[in-house]
Amino acid sequence: MKLGLLLGAALAPLAFAGAVCAQDATPAGEYGGEPVQIEDVIVNGEIVFRNRTTDDNPVLSYDLEYFQRFEPVSVGEMLKRVPGVTFTSDVLEFDGVSMRGLPPGYTSILINGRRAPGGEDDGAFFVDRIPAELVERIEIIRSPRADQPSDGVAGAINIVLKEGAQLEGGSVRAGALINEDGEVRGAGSLTWAGNTENTSLWAALNYQGRRNPKQKRSERYDDDPANGGELDNIELQDDTRDGVDMSANAEFTTRFDNGRLRFNGLVIDTDRDEDETSVTYVDDGSGSFTEIDGVEIQQERISQQTYALGMDGAFDVGPGELDFKLGWTGFRDDTTATTFEGDNFQDPDLALVEDEETLEITDDELDFGGAYTLQTGNVEVKFGADFLNKQRDGVGAEGVDYAIEENRFEPYVRVSGEIGATVRFDAGLRYxxxxxxxTGDLGTVESDASDFFPSAHLTWSPTQADQFRASYARTQRRPNFSYLAPIFQDEEPADEDGLRGNPLLESEKANGFDVGYERRIGTRGIFGVNVFYREIEDLIEVVDTGLEVNEDGETPAPGDDVFNLFEPRNIGDGTTWGIEFDFSSPLDVIGLPDTGLFFNYTWMDSEVTDPWTGDKRPFRNQPQNVYNVGFIHTVNSWDMSFGASIYGRDEGYESGMDELVKVEYDQDLEAFIEKRFGDRVVVRLSAMNLLDKEKRETFWKYDGDSVEEILDNRANGDIDEFELESERSGVLYQVTLRAAF
Incomplete structure (x- = not known):
């Protein structure tokens, strides 16, 4: 049944195949060459490096082949090998993208150039749900043009899906993921691409089983051990995430004498079980922590779906080109969480702690856009407009129940061209x-807003190998959905306080600058360096309004419980800056043309005023550096290749009202070896987390009945609890067979 729904939604574009005859280009530009035979992509001993792009704005482009040897399961595993991207998830989880160290809500995730609605409160899309098998390339957009969305203060990641105009032929994949404890989950895919003189077609089905068994250990003290704190209890936890992702996508294009037309569809269905079993031990009286003090079992059942249907076209009309797009994207989330507690596993009273919690999200976006481009000499003028209707309904825990409807109208104009033989410019304005x-429990609130988003990009190419870039763009980050909802939550953020949503919140805005240099090395290599700076205004922070309310968020009457009212507001400013290096090239200069070296390193820092303490600090969990280095070597005489890659980042800090958290990760090492059989079959063994990396979190926790009391305790260093938490998952092996037909 579910497979039928997947096929029906994703393959809907193929229903047009009998009525029209379809297209060529990729979302980032027109494709002008012959389709590549799929066996040349799947069974290929040639090492692939970062693409050399000609975009007017700073964009890094990586084809799937750059990542595929290491057999990434999803886009998340792909992104840990590109500059400036890090994750703050659990071990072996690569979901919310932190680009340039900023929280995931500051990064815009696009699929084929269109916004991807996500399930997170900050609108972040979890990229671990998109199978790597469906991806043609990844584009890192450091600074947008006027004809691109203004979302993404840290930048944007455009996930370009495969299409028929680029490929010819079919492929099949069969694989198995093997955890260190011996548990196995299967994987498989089937793809096909075909072309005629004026049409192209792509279709793909993908099945991916995933399991991540984690072991956590928490040690809790009554104070910091450095100050003489004593161990209070130890908690051991087994946390296993086990699920299946099924996906399908299709693309059909037709070419006419004066243009082209394209239809595409995508469906991703995720079913995941998360089971946590925790046992707390206390001192048995002899100094040994072996006495069970309690057990807790948490069960979470997650069902998520992402849908996308779209069409776009480009036609010669009059002296210029008219292009248009129409699309719908949808996200569904139905999650239930249940918690049981007891004195021990044999406790007959081990029972449900509270009512089952349910999270339900429905998010739909309908977008339409059109543009007209005129070429006059060396200058190109493009003007157009995008329209978007967004409807999101959310039902969750803690009384967060809301409905949001938003209409956006975004006209723009963009001018680009050449100055002499070595300089290109691009300038534009988006409104x-x-x-x-x-709508929430407190009623319905309407608001409107408008703003301008200018951008300018300059490229100087003094030689065919050298390129200097300078860019400016104004971007934005939209408010968390729950912050917008007109609802009231008592005992938030502390026992004697209440939190009320603010439907009049505005987006955070940023002025961003990028200056970079790129050097082409030989025929395939490339080196780049980029300096970035972001000045962010109207930061959203939760503040004390100075008002008192009752449990309904209204003016208290005699005898009512009284709460201090807190509310999110646009009050802060912040800055972030850094420098990014990346290098990928064959080692021809030292006589190793069949060895490729890859390296990227990003140093970053930031400054923001903590809304609770008033201290200056970096953005939440921003590391000061993140890096990736690796190699691939091909032995042509044996039709074999092997390689390794190591990824790492330094510590980050999360500062909340009642706690400070230090987050550390060990390095993540992955490797592969492959054997090619003829020109159509390849067998690959890959492994992730070979160093069995550990994630460590250190918590300094503060307590009190009110925010004021908690902050006083924090200022005086009066710690309520000190906790050391560590987490491991073990090595993950993968065996994959790919064949072209």
Whole structure:
């Protein structure tokens, strides 16, 4: 049944195949060459490096072949090998992207150039749900043009899906993921691409089993051990995530004498079980922590679906080109969580702690856009507009129940061209006008907003190998959905306080600057360096309004419980800056043309005023550096290749009202070896987390009945609890067979 729904939604574009005859290009540009035979992509001993792009704005482009030897399961595993990207998830989890160290909500995730609605409160899309098998290339957009969305203060990641105009032929994949404890999960895919003189077609099905068994250990003290704190208890936890992702996508294009037309569809279905079993031990009286003090079992059942249907076209009309797009994207989340507690596993009273918690999210976006481009000499003028209707309903824990409807109208103009033989420029202006209606327990609130988003990019190429770039763009980050909802939550953020949503919140805005240099090395290699700076205004922080309310968020009457009212507001400013290096090239200069070296390193820092303490600190969990280095070597005489890659980042800090958390990760080493059989079959063994990396979190926790009391205790260093938490998952092996037909 579910497979039928997947096929029906994703292959909907193929219904047009009998009525029209379809297209060529990729979302980032027109494809002008012959289709590549799929066996040349799947069974290929040639090492692939970062693409050399000609975009007017700073974009890094990586084809799937750059990543595929290491057999990434999803886009998340792919992104840990590109500059400036890090994750703050658990071990072997690569979901919310932190680009340039900023929280995931500051990074815009696009699929084929269109926004991808996500399930997170900050709108972040979890990229671990998109199978790597469906991807043609990854584009890192450091600074947007006027004809691209203004979302993404840290930058944007465009996930370009495969299409028929690029490929010819079919492929099949069969694989198995093997955890260190011997548990196995299967994987498989089937793809096909075909072309005629004026049409192209792509279709793919993908099945991916995934399991991540983690072991956690928490040691809790009554104070920092450095100050003489004593161990209070030890908690051991087994946390296993076990699930299946099924996906399908299709693309059909037709070419006419004066243009082309394209239809595409995508469906991703995720079913995942998360089971946590925790046992707490206390001192048995002899100094040994072996006495069970309690057990807890948490069961979470997650069902998520992502849908996308779209069409776009480009036609010669008059002296210029008219292009248009129409699309719908949808996200569904139905998650239930249940918790049981007892004195021990044999406790007959081991029972449900509280009512089952349910999270339900429905998010739909309908977008339409059109543009007209005129070429006059060395100057190109493009003007157009995008329209988006967004409807999101959320039902969750803690009384967060809301409905949001938003309409956006975004006209823009962009001018690009050449100055002499070595300089290109691109300048534009995007205007956004939005109307929003938010409904919650406290009623319905309507608001509107508008702003300008200018951009300018300059490229100087003094030689064919050297390129200097300078860019400016104004971007934005939209408010968390729960912050917008007109609802009231008592005992938040502390026992004597209440938190009320603010439907009049505005987006955070940023002025961003990028200056870079790129050097082409030989025929395939490339080196790049880029300096970035972001000045962010209207940061959203939760603040004390100075008002008192009752449990309904209203003016208290005699006898009512009284709460201090807190509310999110646009009050802060922040800055972040850094430098990014990346290098990928064959080692021809030392006589090793069949060895490729890959390296990237990003140093970053930031400054923001903590809304609770008033201290200056970096953005939440921003590391000061993140890096990746690896190699691939091909032995042509044996039709074999092997390689390794190591990824790492330094520590980051998360500062909340009642706690400070230090987060550390060990290095992550992965490797592969492959054997090619003829020109159509390859067998590959890969392994992740070969160093069995550990994630460590150190918590300094503070307590009190009110925010004021908690902050006083924090200022005086009066710790309520000190905790050391560590987590491991073990090595993950993968065996894969790929064949072309």
């Amino acid at each position: 956004e006008s939005s109307e929003r209606e938010v």
